[in-house]
Each structure stands twice: as structure tokens, then as C-alpha cells.
Amino acid sequence: MDLTDRAEHKIFREEVRDFIAAYRHLAPEDTAHSYRLMPRPYSDEVRNWQKLLVEKGYANRTVPKAYGGFGAEPDILKSKIIADEFFKVNVPQGLYSQGISMLVPTLLEHGTEEQKRKWIAPTVRADVFWCQGYSEPNSGSDLASLQTSAIEDGDDFIINGSKIWTSSAHVAQMIFCLVRTEPEAGKYDGISYLIFPMDTPGIEIRPLQTMTGHPSFNEVFFTDVRVPKAAVVGGRGNGWKVANSTLAHERGMLSNANLSLERLQKIEKLLKTETIDGAPVGENAALMDRYIRLQARVQGMRLHEMRLITAASMGKPRGLEDLVCKLLGCEINHQLDALAIDILGEIGVLYDGIPSIDLDGVWQQLYMYDLGLIIGGGTAQIQKNIIAERGLDMPREPKTTKG
Amino acid sequence: MFFGLSEEQLLIQDSFRGTLDRLVSLDRIREISNGNSSIDRALWRELTALGLPGLLIDEEQGGSGLQLFEAAIVATELGRSMASVPFASAAIMAPLALKHAGSDTQQKEWLPKIASGDIIIGTALAQAASGARRGAGVTASNNRLNGKASFALDASEADAILIADEDSNLYLARTDAKGLEQKNLPTIDGARPLSDIILTDVDVEHLGNGSKDCVEDIINAGRIILTAESFGAGEEMLRRAVAYAKERKQFDRVIASFQAVKHLCAEMAAELQPCQSLIWYAAYAYDNLPEEARLVVLLAKSHMDEVGRFVARTATEVHGGMGYTDLMGLHFWFKRIGFNRAQLGSPEKLRAMAAAMQGFTGAITPASSQTAAAR
Incomplete structure (x- = not known):
């Protein structure tokens, strides 16, 4: 266990910070997540930012140069450094759409040379949706x-x-x-x-x-x-095999502890700034108990991700510890949204179209959207089957249909 | 960054796991739990040969000079095997108290004896950790203690007891000292001594270099160890539940093939996985990032306490009626997890402390300041 950066990573972290400082004025308001909530064509600003990130090696960095990428050696720790440094200063990271996060890795693994040359570059640059x-x-x-x-x-x-x-x-x-x-x-x-x-x-x-x-x-x-x-x-x-490699990418994409951390930080702010009868909502011991419970869960997932990153960087195959991420990550996010709504009380039912308090209105949207994610990409129940069968080696249900 | 166990740490894990597998059987657990002694002395001697009591003690005093991270790895193995040894008290909190609050002379006198396993020191830190109940409270004057220290851990069979008074001063009392009376408390966990200590003008040694923060750090070390132990116990309960479900047949198939059973096991596995990472980090932070550790320890124990309760009941449920019997012995782990939950701060208490630590002043204040305010 050693959580300090090696010299190479220390230098890299500085490079990332320098890049952010030099270019953050070009960063768009919209994040990848806001496009997931409400899919729409990317704005020029978003596409230009994505192109810059790809060109400088801060998005999809391991995509080979021949296919329009940066061609970095795979180093999951560097990817983690990028994610953390962008997150810390609230600058939008590279886009994660189904094309970028699922199709591109699949083409890299299974595509023909022609398919790779034709589709990877415009996809990672957000020119093709x-x-x-x-x-x-x-x-x-x-x-x-x-x-x-x-x-x-x-x-x-x-x-x-x-x-x-x-x-x-x-x-x-x-x-x-x-x-x-x-x-x-x-x-x-x-x-x-x-x-x-x-x-x-x-x-x-x-x-x-x-x-x-x-x-x-x-x-x-x-x-x-x-x-x-x-x-x-x-x-x-071979489509089933190809699709399963893609689904594995999706399951990774759906569990990102920084997204939970972002919600947690917003909730912490709400607890301190929202008041009832002049006193901060954070003085309510019952709400605080819920908050700290979730804080522990979010920290657990954040640290768990670090453990998985270390395992992946050592070339260990995916195991039980990977299989639990989608189930837990989606559930924790949904519980965070619920807490935010409850902290807000009557304000918590506000929804889109109330411009003066746009931040408040987002929680109901997230609460529903995150329920969608619990169901989508393999329902929570399917996840539990996967955990039990692949992670704990428990037998499948006997088949009742041919196949 | 490397988040995981090094080669040496894996070796420590393997050697303790191997030894405990060999030495701790269900019969042995049952014998200790139902017997007169709550400590498995023979096991303690065997584990002393592996360096268990001296893990945190410097090499020149006969220990291994390791850190809390390694101790947490060992604690998980002790919990997995349901070993009945006074680890959190005698090998963790007592030596840390001597290291951080004891004089050179005191360290030279006590630490080698702890490391060699010759003496066992119990700990009476419950009031400092989670507040006083039912008239507990210890006062000191001229190195004499009076009052009652409740819920002392591993003290009834110890040679000495580490006691904190109401001002967070630390003392060592010999258990045969004049005026010291112990009342054993029967608990759910028959393999872990718990006692009340009545003190009437008891001569003690003051560990004079302590402070309130120092006591909190010692208690935090104990919290991490109990948490790591409960994690090991939870993993073992899950392992047994899965193994049982793969053997037990109903409706012409093993019950492990029913989704109702699989989903319970998957939920246990999912809840346990991040606990491992949280515990490793809490221990790492304790060794390397002390400021951060204070919060993470509270999060880790309060969270593991909840996950532990869920796993303990769910693993029992997967065993059906057999889980409820004494035959499977599953209840020993169930009880250890329940016991640890209440020690050194139950989860609600720890969460309130975590809230206060982060500036939410309306929430309940930490135990130590609450005690001070009540006086």
C-alpha cells in the first residue's frame, strides 16, 4: 500500500494541472453528464473542447495515433490522475457517450482495420454520434x-x-x-x-x-x-461475444465514484446553506445521520475504485470486486439524490423551468434518471445474478428454454 | 500509487491465515466460548511465536516494528477464524498507549513483556470512546484512581489494565492491585472478556505524556482493528453461506441455484467488497495521514458495523433452520460482529462524531467533549 505518486506520475499530475490552467477558459459549461440527462447534438464549444482533450491526450488517451488518438501507453493511474485533477477544479472531462465509451473500445478489440480507420477518429472527436x-x-x-x-x-x-x-x-x-x-x-x-x-x-x-x-x-x-x-x-x-465485451465497458462507465462524490459535495453545501427557521438544515441529526452513512459509502466506492485501478494496472483479471460496481454505484447515487430532495423539503419537488433555482430542480431529475440507470445496462437483479454466478461461483437457474 | 497488499503484507496474511486454519476449529471455538476462560491461551502462545503481541512494538523492545496496516491485515484473519485472543487491547491499544504516552522507563519496563506474550494488558477506554453510562467515571489524584470503569475489554484475565480517567489521562493498573475489583459481564460473545472495574484508592502508574488527542488516536487504532476483525468475520459468514447453499438441496436442486438465495449472497458480497478498501485506507491513513485518519476511521467502523449486521443476519438466513442451531456454529461469528459493533463507539455515535468533526455543530458532539460538558 503506497498512495503517493511515483516520480513519473508526479510530473504527469503537474502537466495535467498546467494544461487545465492554460486552457480552462475554453471549457464548456455543459458536461458529459448533462448530455446523458438530456441527449441533444453537441454544441461547437463542446466538440472543440473534446478535440482539444483528445489532441493533448486527456481523453481516450490510449487510442492509437493511426486512428486519430494520442497513442499513449495504457497507464490506468494516469487516467485516474486526469479524472481527479479535472474533477477537483470542476472542469469538464472528456465525453463519455455510448460511441466513445463503448463502440470505440469494441472496434479497437474486434474491428477490421478499415472500420477502425473510418470510425474511431470522428467518434472520439465527437463528430459522429x-x-x-x-x-x-x-x-x-x-x-x-x-x-x-x-x-x-x-x-x-x-x-x-x-x-x-x-x-x-x-x-x-x-x-x-x-x-x-x-x-x-x-x-x-x-x-x-x-x-x-x-x-x-x-x-x-x-x-x-x-x-x-x-x-x-x-x-x-x-x-x-x-x-x-x-x-x-x-x-x-460472433455478436454475442463482441456485445459482452462492450457491456463490460458500459458497466465500468456506469460506476464512476467521482460522480457520487460530486453529488455528495453538493449535498454537503446544501446542508450548510439551506436553512429552516434560520438554522442550517445540517443541524437536523436525522438528516446528518443519513448524510454520514452515504459519505461512508461514497468513500468506500472511491477507495474501492483505487483498489481496482491498482489490480488492473497489474494485469489482474476482473473478478468479484469489479462485478459489484454497477450495482453499488447506481444505488448509492440514487440514495444521494433522495437525500438531497429530502433536505430541500418543499423545495425538493421543484422541477425544470424555474430558472432562479436551477440547482434545486436538478435533484428530482437525477432521482428519476438514476433509477433508470439502476434498471438500464443490466438491471440490479441481473447484476446480482452476475455477482452470484461469476463472482461467487453459484450455479445458474436451470434453463427452461432451448439455448 | 499502489492500493493493495505488498509481497510482504501478503506473506503476513498467508502465515496468519495458515496458522489459524490449522489451529482454530469449531470445537475449539465452542470449548472457549462455553469454558471458564474467555481467552484461548494455547492459541495466544502459538500466535506469539508469529509475533502477534509485538506487531506494533519496536524491534529493540522485542517486537516486529510493523504498522497498523499490517495489524489490520492480521485482525481480518483473526476475525475470519473467530480466534479468541485479546488482540485489540493487549497488542494494539495498550502498546500504543505506552509508546505515545509512556516514559522511556515505562516503555522499557512494559513493552518487552507485552511483545513476548508474558503479560496481557486489558483496556478500559469505553467511557473515553463513547461516553459514560450508568454511573461510570474514573477520577484520579496523586496516581490513585477511584470510581468505576465500565466495559473494559479483555481485562478480567489480564495482568494489567490501561485506564483513562475523565480528563483523558492514561494509567496502568495491575489487576492484583489493592482496591481493584472486577465484575465479569456475561455477553453474547463468550470468547471475549468484558468487565466492569471498581476502583477504590488504587495505586496506578500514570502514563504522563498523553493528551486528549493521544487517547483518541489510541481508541481509533482499536476501532480499526475491531472493524477489520468484523470484516473478516463477515467474509467468513458469506463464504459459509455460499458453501452451504451449494450443498443443500430442496425441490431437487441445490438452493444456490435459486435466485432468492443467490441475490442474498450477491448483496452480502457487494456490501463487503468496498469495506475491504475502506479498512485498508483507514489503516493506511492512520499510519501516514493522521489528520485524514480521524474522519475515515469513524466512517469505516460505522459503515462496517452496519454491513456486518446485515451480513450476520443474512448469512444465517441463507442457512435456513440450520443457521439458527448451534450445530453449524455460525452464531459465533454472528455474535462477534454484534459485540464489536457496540465497542469503542456504536455506529450512530460515530456518525454523530463524524458530523461534528466536519463542522455540523448542531449534531451531537463527540463523546469526549460531551463528557467534559456534563461535568
Whole structure:
């Protein structure tokens, strides 16, 4: 155990600080998280900031130079230093969209040379926005039962079917999509991972109104959509394997202790500044008890992340300690949102459209959005199955269906 | 940055785990818990050979000169195996008190004897840690103590007791001193002595270099050790629950294949994982970042106490009716976790202290200042 920076990392931390000091005047107001809450096309300011971060090696830094990245050697400790230094001074970090955080690592691992050269650079620079076509109306937690078909026709596939929960489909130029290309193969062996443009004829997008009031999801319908066979990533019939490597990236993306820490810090401020009958809300022992409970949980996750980073930097395979992150991270965030709402009392029900107290209104939105994250990306119940089966080596439920 | 165990720390973990696996059986735990003595003397001697009592004592005084981080690793193994040895008191808080508050002469006299396992020192720090209940309170004049020190840890079978008075001065009293009476308290954990100490003009040695902060630091070391021990106990309960669920069959399948059972185990595993990181950090901070440690220790113990309670009941539940019986012995860990929760500050108390420490003055003030205010 040694939490001091090695000389190389000390220098690197200084470099990051120098960069922030020199360029922070160019940083946009909007963060990656605000785009996740309400998907919309990136502003020029956001795209320029992202380009600068990629160019200087502060976002997606290990993407090879040949594909438009910075080409840094993988060093998870440096990535952690970047995240912490940006977070400390509240400067937006690199974007984490489904394209940047999920598609790019997948292409790097499974893509053809041509796919990598064509798509990675514009994706990490936020010039191309992606959506993910995974879930279907009848295939949610049981994703591998998906039925959207891609039938061979010469050099193309003809796609028919529909997807649901497709975040950002209404603003995306491209989709990475799971389809059944081998109908006669087994449940897991007949799936392929395709990438194609959202303006391909035959695609219809219907926004799905959500409880937040923002249409962040969509239903996407495919009617005889013609896509070239070259759009397959990782080989025909390998889609399930390819998708699972992508889902692992998503699960990592959904548990970021700095996001919890940010909420915790805002709540600490609320406890000190909000008053009831002239006294700070933080004098309420019951609320303080809840706050300290959550503070311990957030610190636990922050430290746990450091432990995982050390394990990863030593090349250790992912284990039980990694599998618990999505379940815990989402739950803790949701509880933080609930506490903030309760601290605010009547103010806690305020919502969008009240400009004078925009900070207060965000908590109800987060409370609903974070519930969505508990469900999305593998529900909490699916996470528990994964923890039990892969982490504790407990047997799967006996199968009742073929597959 | 390296967040984890070094090669040497892994060796310490392995050697204690191996020895404890070999020596501590369920029969042994049962024998100690039901017997007259609450300390496993034979085990204590075996662990002394591995350096257990002298972990924190400097090498020139016969110890290993290690830090609290290593001690926390050992505490987790002691909790895992349900060892009945006076670790937090005799090997942690007492030697730290001598190191930080004792004179050179006192250190030379006591520390080698502690390191060699020849003497066991219990600790009466409950009032300093969490306030006085039911008439407890110790006053000092001219190195004589009067009053009652409640809930002393490992003291009833000790050779001497570390006692804090109401002004956070520290003293060593020999258990055979004139005027010192002990009343054993039967607790849920039969393998961990707890006693009230009645003091009537008892001659004691003053450890004169102490301070209120010094006492708080000693108690914090004890808190980390109890927390690490409960973590080990919780991990062991989870391990046993998973193993049992994989063997026990109902409806023609092992119950581990039912989601209702799997989800309970997954929840226990998920709650326990970050506790390990929190405990390592608390111990590391204690050794290296003392200012930060004061808050983190409170967070770590209060959180582990809650997770421990959840794991203790859930692991029992996974065992079904067998968990409730004495046959599986699961209840020994259940009780150790419950016992540790109440020692050196229960979670509500610690959270109130953590709030006060961060400037939330409306919340309850820390135990020490509360005691002072009550006088």
C-alpha cells in the first residue's frame, strides 16, 4: 500500500494541472453528464473542447495515433490522475457517450482495420454520434433472445425488426446494433454486431417519452433496411461475444465514484446553506445521520475504485470486486439524490423551468434518471445474478428454454 | 500509487491465515466460548511465536516494528477464524498507549513483556470512546484512581489494565492491585472478556505524556482493528453461506441455484467488497495521514458495523433452520460482529462524531467533549 505518486506520475499530475490552467477558459459549461440527462447534438464549444482533450491526450488517451488518438501507453493511474485533477477544479472531462465509451473500445478489440480507420477518429472527436441497438420489446434482461433479423441478400443484409430503449437515436448519425444473422444457429451463436448509418432507408425513430419528461430513449423500427455485409464487427455469428465485451465497458462507465462524490459535495453545501427557521438544515441529526452513512459509502466506492485501478494496472483479471460496481454505484447515487430532495423539503419537488433555482430542480431529475440507470445496462437483479454466478461461483437457474 | 497488499503484507496474511486454519476449529471455538476462560491461551502462545503481541512494538523492545496496516491485515484473519485472543487491547491499544504516552522507563519496563506474550494488558477506554453510562467515571489524584470503569475489554484475565480517567489521562493498573475489583459481564460473545472495574484508592502508574488527542488516536487504532476483525468475520459468514447453499438441496436442486438465495449472497458480497478498501485506507491513513485518519476511521467502523449486521443476519438466513442451531456454529461469528459493533463507539455515535468533526455543530458532539460538558 503506497498512495503517493511515483516520480513519473508526479510530473504527469503537474502537466495535467498546467494544461487545465492554460486552457480552462475554453471549457464548456455543459458536461458529459448533462448530455446523458438530456441527449441533444453537441454544441461547437463542446466538440472543440473534446478535440482539444483528445489532441493533448486527456481523453481516450490510449487510442492509437493511426486512428486519430494520442497513442499513449495504457497507464490506468494516469487516467485516474486526469479524472481527479479535472474533477477537483470542476472542469469538464472528456465525453463519455455510448460511441466513445463503448463502440470505440469494441472496434479497437474486434474491428477490421478499415472500420477502425473510418470510425474511431470522428467518434472520439465527437463528430459522429452513435446509438446502441441492443434491447428489443421482448428481449430486455434476456438480451440474447433478440429477434431482429438480418437476412443475407447478395453482398447485403436486409434487416427487419425493432429496438427499444435506444438512447439518443434521434440525434445519432450511426448505430451499433445486434441482429440475428443465422436463424438456424443457437440462441447465442446466431447474433452479429452491425454498424450502419441511421439515415439508411427503412429506419423509423419514435421518441419514447420517459418519466423525466425528456425523450432520452427511442423505439427504432427497421423495415427492409439494406446494410452491406462489411458492416459486421468481429465476424458473423460472433455478436454475442463482441456485445459482452462492450457491456463490460458500459458497466465500468456506469460506476464512476467521482460522480457520487460530486453529488455528495453538493449535498454537503446544501446542508450548510439551506436553512429552516434560520438554522442550517445540517443541524437536523436525522438528516446528518443519513448524510454520514452515504459519505461512508461514497468513500468506500472511491477507495474501492483505487483498489481496482491498482489490480488492473497489474494485469489482474476482473473478478468479484469489479462485478459489484454497477450495482453499488447506481444505488448509492440514487440514495444521494433522495437525500438531497429530502433536505430541500418543499423545495425538493421543484422541477425544470424555474430558472432562479436551477440547482434545486436538478435533484428530482437525477432521482428519476438514476433509477433508470439502476434498471438500464443490466438491471440490479441481473447484476446480482452476475455477482452470484461469476463472482461467487453459484450455479445458474436451470434453463427452461432451448439455448 | 499502489492500493493493495505488498509481497510482504501478503506473506503476513498467508502465515496468519495458515496458522489459524490449522489451529482454530469449531470445537475449539465452542470449548472457549462455553469454558471458564474467555481467552484461548494455547492459541495466544502459538500466535506469539508469529509475533502477534509485538506487531506494533519496536524491534529493540522485542517486537516486529510493523504498522497498523499490517495489524489490520492480521485482525481480518483473526476475525475470519473467530480466534479468541485479546488482540485489540493487549497488542494494539495498550502498546500504543505506552509508546505515545509512556516514559522511556515505562516503555522499557512494559513493552518487552507485552511483545513476548508474558503479560496481557486489558483496556478500559469505553467511557473515553463513547461516553459514560450508568454511573461510570474514573477520577484520579496523586496516581490513585477511584470510581468505576465500565466495559473494559479483555481485562478480567489480564495482568494489567490501561485506564483513562475523565480528563483523558492514561494509567496502568495491575489487576492484583489493592482496591481493584472486577465484575465479569456475561455477553453474547463468550470468547471475549468484558468487565466492569471498581476502583477504590488504587495505586496506578500514570502514563504522563498523553493528551486528549493521544487517547483518541489510541481508541481509533482499536476501532480499526475491531472493524477489520468484523470484516473478516463477515467474509467468513458469506463464504459459509455460499458453501452451504451449494450443498443443500430442496425441490431437487441445490438452493444456490435459486435466485432468492443467490441475490442474498450477491448483496452480502457487494456490501463487503468496498469495506475491504475502506479498512485498508483507514489503516493506511492512520499510519501516514493522521489528520485524514480521524474522519475515515469513524466512517469505516460505522459503515462496517452496519454491513456486518446485515451480513450476520443474512448469512444465517441463507442457512435456513440450520443457521439458527448451534450445530453449524455460525452464531459465533454472528455474535462477534454484534459485540464489536457496540465497542469503542456504536455506529450512530460515530456518525454523530463524524458530523461534528466536519463542522455540523448542531449534531451531537463527540463523546469526549460531551463528557467534559456534563461535568
